[in-house]
Amino acid sequence: MIKIICVGKIKEEYWKNAIKEYEKRLSKYTKLEIIECNDYSGMEIPVILEKEKEEIERHLSLKDYVITLEIEGEELDSIAFQQKLERLSGHYANITFIIGGSYGLHPTLKHNAHYALSFSKLTFPHQLFRVLLLEQIYRAYKIQNHESYHK
Secondary structure: OEEEEEEOOOOOHHHHHHHHHHHHHHOOOOOEEEEEEOOOOOOOHHHHHHHHHHHHHOOOOOOEEEEEEEEEEEEOOHHHHHHHHHHHHOOOOEEEEEEOEOOEOOHHHHHHOOEEEEOOOOOOOHHHHHHHHHHHHHHHHHHHOOOOOOO
16 A cells, blocks of 8 residues: 655645546555645744654554655656565555655654655645655556556
8 A cells, every 4th residue: 555644735626636636546556545634833843843743653553664755865767666666565565655844854754764755856845746746656556567658
């Protein structure tokens, strides 16, 4: 199963529609669970990161291979990403991706993750990034199954 834990909720219909489309496409290949955690504001950044961490950790289990999405992570091309997901799916019940909030992720989450992944050194809006992640997961399954999509 693929699990995506995100800080923040999607409000715009066009992002919700894009996410629903990829959820539908991915249902052919894997079970997908998207968990939205509250994002916090009006406090000091360390307090916000701690609150988000606590909420994220409630959704983690020992069955999870945890991948944090962070600028400092390793960049992979689509083929290497697919190969990594394929290897992991043979050993772990859940491949769990964590997308942080506006201030990133608490250092403890980064430290305890199995792997840190970066899509780019660029900063993306969280709503767009969720769609990008779903698209790359979908692309990985298409590559794995030798189906046309990836070019």
